[in-house]
Amino acid sequence: MDHATRPAPVPRDKSRQAAAHVFEVLREEIISLALPPGTPLLRPVLQERFGLSSTPIRDALLRLQEEGLVEIFPQHTTIVSLIDVESARQAQFLRRALETEIARVLSEAADAALVSALRSIIDQQEWAAKRNDLARFWDLDLAFHAAMYRAAGIPDLWATVRRQNGQIDRLRHLHLPVEGKTQQVVDDHTAIVSAIETGDALRAQGCVSEHLSKSIAYSPIMRQQHPRYFR
Numbered sequence: 001m002d003h004a005t006r007p008a009p010v011p012r013d014k015s016r017q018a019a020a021h022v023f024e025v026l027r028e029e030i031i032s033l034a035l036p037p038g039t040p041l042l043r044p045v046l047q048e049r050f051g052l053s054s055t056p057i058r059d060a061l062l063r064l065q066e067e068g069l070v071e072i073f074p075q076h077t078t079i080v081s082l083i084d085v086e087s088a089r090q091a092q093f094l095r096r097a098l099e100t101e102i103a104r105v106l107s108e109a110a111d112a113a114l115v116s117a118l119r120s121i122i123d124q125q126e127w128a129a130k131r132n133d134l135a136r137f138w139d140l141d142l143a144f145h146a147a148m149y150r151a152a153g154i155p156d157l158w159a160t161v162r163r164q165n166g167q168i169d170r171l172r173h174l175h176l177p178v179e180g181k182t183q184q185v186v187d188d189h190t191a192i193v194s195a196i197e198t199g200d201a202l203r204a205q206g207c208v209s210e211h212l213s214k215s216i217a218y219s220p221i222m223r224q225q226h227p228r229y230f231r
Contacts (some may be wrong), residue, residue, distance in 0.1 A: 022056055030166070032138075032173055033170060081231075083229050086172075092140070094210055095168075096208070102190065103148075106204070125186055134177060171218075191211075
């Protein structure tokens with residue numbers, strides 16, 4: 001086949017790529033509370049910030065709306081949504097159901113390499129906590145749980161959980177700076193790994209269930225401290 005008869009390459013959809021980039025940046029800022037609940041997101045400002053036309057900005061905002069992270073008022077404005085505790089409870093229910101089963105599967109396998117990898121992450125979390133590097137601590141927390149999903153052979157479900165976790169993740173970001181919280185996370189992770197290592201499936205499941213319930217349990221206090229953040 002000569003050059004003239006070759007099919008033309010399919011052009012990359014730069015608008016779609018740009019929208020995905022805007023979505024990821026804004027999602028991270030919303031989850032981390034860099035953009036607190038109630039913050040207006042003005043499209044002209046976003047267009048200037050990202051150097052983009054209105055189309056990818058609109059598409060990114062629509063994706064954020066699908067995850068419940070923004071509210072779009074047509075012909076008016078878009079704001080970062082308030083935290084919906086009921087949605088957070090449902091996301092927690094899904095994640096707890098998955099991860100208690102993951103804990104059982106991993107306990108039955110008792111993989112020494114996995115135990116070593118999880119303990120390495122915990123060591124790094126302790127290092128981050130001592131330096132009050134909450135952003136790094138958060139990333140390591142995600143890495144810890146993602147490693148468990150991969151080890152259980154269901155990495156795609158981690159991506160599904162992440163998409164559903166916007167509300168509960170914002171609660172966790174509110175909870176993380178509370179005195180003693182980072183140490184509590186480290187202790188919880190350590191207990192989970194110890195149970196997996198010894199093959200104690202029931203204990204591992206209990207540790208996971210308790211670990212994933214604490215921010216929801218603390219939510220009434222967070223609501224009192226940040227009433228404008230909550231629906």
